[in-house]
Amino acid sequence: DIQMTQSPSTLSASIGDRVTITCRASQSADRWLAWYQQKTGKAPELLIYEASRLASGVPSRFSGSGSGTEFTLTISSLQPSDFATYFCQQYNNYWTFGQGTKVEIK
């Protein structure tokens, strides 16, 4: 199995901040990496796929980068609706998720 490790586990930030979340894979995921946003009590929603492609309807303040074993999700200017938990997922070899990063209000 490819293990996915996210950092940090929790992130405190303010409205307007630039936020970066990192996801590391235990072996290469090539470019087959997705990011999801999950709000409390709701199902996850797809934000980014193929490491850097924005899913339909996702605001352009979200961006993704990386390949192989290291990936990042960046929110360029944090908005109130962005306080949530974010998960990375590799789909190169089966399908595995990171443990999540909770973005909290500072």
Add this chain to the structure above:
Amino acid sequence: QVTLKESGPVLVKPTETLTLTCTVFGFSLNKGRMGVSWIRQPPGKALEWLANIFSKDEYSYSPSLRTRLTISKDTSKNQVVLTMTNMDPADTATYYCARMNDILDPFDIWGQGTMVTVSS
């Protein structure tokens, strides 16, 4: 509009078999390379992929749960069914189904999830 809806028991006893149904709307289970995955999430914890099935009846299981899972589909009912045997309290979770457009695609549309508690 593409939607998925999970259904199944709210409560199961330890050692029982869980049967969950995912009914899909707005797309066909036998067109293209479409697939449906099952994912679960224990309260306050991370997501865990369980199994998936595709239009040409290819399927995969989580290596750690393979011996307990069976996935199948009924295209006439637009349903994907997951069974999990020998349920344990550690299997208490919200179970989601989600659509995939192809095997190398993410989960683009998710159901709302169904909470299953395992307790005697």
